[in-house]
Amino acid sequence: MADMRRHSVDVPLSRTLVQLKRMRSLRDPSTNSLSKYASPSDSMIWETASSNGATMELSRSATSAAMSRVGSPCMSASEARSVGSRRSALGHGTEDSRLRSNDVVGSNFSGCGISYCWSGASKYRDLYSDSDGPEQPLLSPEGTEVASQDNVPYTETPRCLSQKFRPRSFSELIGLNVVAQSLLYSSCKGKVAPMYLFHGPRGTGKTSTARIFAAALNCLSLEEQRPCGFCKECVILFSGRSRDVKELDSAKMDRLGRVKALLKSASLVPYSSRFKVFIVDECHLLQEDAWSAIVKSLDEPYRHTVYIMITSDLDSLPRTSVTHCQKFHFPKIKVADIVYRLEKICIDEGLEFDHDGLYFIAAKSNGSLRDAEIMLDQLSLLGKRVTISLVHELVGLVSDDELIELLDLALSSDTTNTVRRARELMASSIDPLQLVSQLANLIMDILSGRCQSAATEVSKSFLGRYAFAEVGIRKLRHALKVLSETEKQLRTSRNKATWVTVALLQFGTNESDLVAETNDMHAHSATGYTDDWVSKVNSSSNFCDACNSNKSNCSERHCRRLKLENIWRRAIGKCQSRSARSFLKKEGILSSVHVTEEVAIAEVGFSHPDHLSRAEKMQSLIEGVLQHVLGFNVEIRFKLVPCVTRKDARLKRHSFSLLGCSGRKQELSDSTVTDEDEAVRHGARETPLKGYSSSQQRSPFIVQRVDSKPKVHGSEDDARSTLTSNRSMTDDLTRTCRSETNYSKGASEQGRFDTIQEPDLQPNCFSRTLKLQKRFFSSDAAHTICFRIQPHNKMSFLPKKEFDTYFCAYEPYEQCPRSNSRATYGSRDDDLSIKTSGFGSNLLCWRGPKQSI
Ligand SMILES: Nc1ncnc2c1ncn2[C@@H]1O[C@H](COP(=O)(O)OP(=O)(O)OP(=O)(O)O)[C@@H](O)[C@H]1O
Ligand SMILES: [Zn+2]
Known part of the structure; x- marks a missing residue:
């Protein structure tokens, strides 16, 4: 028998009891429902389809109340008796005023002749002795069967809603379609196994289903819908008086003698039904030898015996015995x-x-x-x-919205209101420990992205401020830390409420630091560039969250890298699509984040052109998730990083830093971007990169002719002119230039365009510097080299007049009006450095007279 305690819900008892006392008086003693609602049933109309097809209209009388339940499978013995006597008075029933229920059923209901209008479960009464109610003895202590159940007292009225609304047909079962269909089919087709096992969590309908199945097996109706609820077998069973369907309490089957008595009973032919059904509740409490004996008995040719074993603990059943059962899982109900x-x-x-x-x-x-x-x-x-x-x-719980309100007050350091609200909550209902646990759960839900919806405006605005912004998330993490400390403290403290309030007041303690950091960050961004803002946010703390160590123990680059990885991981976690998640996780890497004004510019690298183009298609998705994590509008720069295996993460980072513009700067010197700009402005020369393999150094640039004007033959010198990127000139590049570029000093009027193209390798590069050796352009002042940045998706050549971005060899520092790109001479006279940033992957290179542009 089930442990009754598990059916209860923890509630403040005293309050409920007082109310119970008050409300009981309002209840109709016969229906157990509130009297004000009892009246509608008094004037109910019941239609019968019995042989005479009569329609009975019942008046508001005690008789009608009892009659209204005729035909219900839930009619109690006493009701049946009284109905019988009423019916006899009306000329329907037998002469015997003290009717046996079997007689009632037999004389009036055989063949299920009455079609009963089952419009609501509340119309019938639970007359079945419930597992929640008194238990029925199956066997006498001596092991002989209990002779008759007729005198067993039944529960007159359902004692609770779960009794009252216990399902009595397969169609009333909730969330168990497959189980119900399968059992119904089995009972209709007569394909009945000797032993069934119903397993699943508590309160999911196992016992109810077992009873319904038992009734279906013995139901006399020829209809497909079984159990019918009206035939003799159904009525007897649902009124708890069946001699052939028994419920056993496993805990009491502790002696072998009892098991033997059970088996003996099983071997006897059924009294009146087709099947003898034994419903063994909590069957995990059966001893192993009891199991063996029952399983062994299945070999005997008792075709009329069915065992329905019920358990909520499948794992503790003997394996070999379980294999003899047809198993049905009862899942938690949605x-x-x-x-x-x-x-x-x-x-x-x-x-x-x-x-x-x-x-x-x-x-x-x-x-x-x-x-x-x-x-x-x-x-x-x-x-x-x-x-x-x-x-x-x-x-005794606080709603999420109330919790969020409290959290909001605490995180915004509103001391007075935090204290007031916390006191109110704890004074009204909630236990301080419970409050701490609820707050911690809520914060964890927010951090894990599970708490995305909110009912009130306050909650919505809270989530907007904290759930998606880095600073907000840091605050929440801090609050969680405080709560976990407090929880330990509360266990030993007497003054729990005070300590919870103290904890709440600590939520906002390091807020000023965070704000200062954020302001600092924005101050930097106002200058046009900032250092990696994530590291700025943490700069005032001595503890490095990224590597969980004291800052003195970790190198700044290392921490920055970890933070970027952290941001990238969290952003990926916010992707809805699983395939996108795994793709970005496997192939992508976040190399830097810069904040300029309101926008965060994030560089994301991929090692293969195919991955890069796939990522480009996901641009808005990636921007969206990064935006969530960073709390800024995000602009993405994709770039190609050399193919480095994942195993060698260090190398990847290294190469990544090398090729990423911002990363490269960090690699080359400790100066910030702004410093470097200054350095370039003052003619400082870029240091060639050392220590990288030739494949890493290979420039992705190729020079390709787009529009060829009448061909002219250039000198050998010019043919060797090279266009190099800041990644140092390579043989490959030189070769490309040689083969593709034919430039002639003499072509003064004509010139041509070359596209410096990196279509597959590095579309949308964020920032780069190109260098041209002087001999490539300076031999004739009439000739100019101009560049135009072309968005990478516009591969076709544009008419000259559309040039809006150009850099002239003779006008260093010429600023592109629409971007941050600029051209400058390098430190050596013969070099031209072109620094570009922002959009575009292709540079159109004009070589020809300046005036013709
Ligand atoms: N699937 C269901 N459909 C309809 N009612 C259900 C269902 N599950 C539970 N109930 C309700 O819960 C009450 C108890 O159900 P029941 O005793 O059948 O559950 P159980 O799984 O056998 O529980 P336990 O394992 O604790 O004995 C029923 O009276 C009924 O009101
Ligand atoms: Zn029936």
Whole structure:
């Protein structure tokens, strides 16, 4: 027999009891429902399809109340008797006023002739001795069968909602479609196994289903819908008086003698039914030898015996025995299904409710419909509308919105209101430990992205401020840390409420630091560039969150890298699509984040052109998730990084830094971007990169002719002119230039365009510097080299007049009006450095007279 304690819900008892006392008086003693709602059933009309096809209209009388339940499978023995006597008075029944229920059924209901209008479960009464009610003896202590159940007292009225609304047909079972269909089919087709095992969490309908199945097996109806609920077998079974369907309590089957008696009983032919059904509840409590004996008996040719074993603990059953059973899993019932059921009960019971309140009950009941029904039962005793706040009060919880309000006050260092609100909450209902645990759970939900919806405006604005911004997340993490410390402290403290308040006041302690850091960060961004802002946010702390060590123990680059990885990981985590997640995780890397004004510019690298183009298609998605994490509008720069295996993460980072513009700067010197700009402005020369393999150094640039004007033949010198990137000139590049570029000093009027193209390798490069050796352009002042940045998706050549971005060899520092790109001479006279940043992957290179552009 089930442990009764598990059916209860923890609620403040005293309050409920007082209300119970008050409300009981309002209840109709016969229906156990509130009297104000009892009246509608008094004037119910029942249609019968019995042989005479009569329609009975019943008046508001005691007789009618009893008659209204005729045909219900839930009719109690006493009701049956009284109905019998009434019927005899009306000329329908037998002469015997003290009817045996079998007689009632036999004379009036054989063949299930009455089509009963089952419009609501509340119309019938639970007459079946429930597992929640008194237990039925199966066997006498001596092992002989109990002679007759006729005198067993039945529960006159359902004692709770779960009894009252216990399902009595397969169609009434909630969330068990497959189980119900399969058992119905088996009973209709007569394909009956000797032993079934129903397993699953508590309160999910295992016992109810077992009873329904037992009734279906013995139901006399020829209809497909079994059990019919009206035939003799159904009525006897549902009234708890069947001699052939027995419920056993495994805990009492502790002696072999009892098991033997059971087996003996099983071997006897059924009294009146087709099958002898033994429902063995909590079968994990059966001893192993009991199991063996039962399993062994299955070999005997008792074709009429069916065992339905029920357990919530499948793992503790003997393996070999379980293999003899047909197993049915009873899953937890979905919240939506529970809500649906609760709504129906409320309507039938005439209870006023809010959907949110029922939803909360369902969510709290952990998939157990019985728990939900019990909670609703308790709430109904209060005689109030079932609202979410009533539910919260009953179970001693604070709603998420109230929690968020408190959290908001605490995080914004609003001391007075934090203290006031915390006191209010703890004075009203909630236990301080419970409050701490609820707050911690809420913060964890926010951090893990599970808490995305909010009911009130306050909550919405809170989530907007904290859930998606880095600083907000840091604050929440800090709050979580404080809560975990407090939780330990509370266990030993007497003054719990005070300590919870103290904890809440600590939430905002390092807020000023964070704000200062953020301002600092924005101050830098105002200058046009900032250093990696993530590291700035942490700069004032001595503790490095990234590597979980003291800052003195970790190198700045290392921390920065870890932080970038952290941001990237969190951003990926926010992707809805699984394939996008795994692709970005495997192939992508976040190399830097810069904040300029309101925008964060993030560089994301991929090692293969295919990956790069795939990532480009996901640009808005990547920007979106990074935006969530960073709390800024994000602009992405994709770039190609050399192919480095994942195993060698260090090398990857290294190469990444090398090729990424910002990374390169860090690699080359400790100066910031701004410093470097200054250095370039003053003619400082870029240091060639050392220590990298030739494949890493290979420039992705190729020079390709786009539009060829009449060909001219250039000198050998010019043919060797090279266009180099800042990644140092390579043989490959030189070769490319030689083969593709034919430039002639003499072509003064014509010139041509070359596209310096990196279509596959590095579209959308964020920032780079190109160098041209002087001999490439300076031999004739009439000739100019001009460049135009072309967005990488516009590969076609544009008319000259559309040039808006150009750099002239003779006008160093000429600033592109629409971008930050600029051209400058290098430190050596013969070099031209062109620094570009921002959009575009292709540079159009004009070589020809300046005036013709
Ligand atoms: N699937 C369901 N459909 C309809 N009602 C259900 C269902 N599950 C539970 N209930 C409700 O919960 C009450 C208890 O259900 P039941 O005793 O069948 O569950 P159980 O799984 O056998 O629980 P336990 O393992 O604790 O014995 C029923 O009276 C019924 O009101
Ligand atoms: Zn039947």
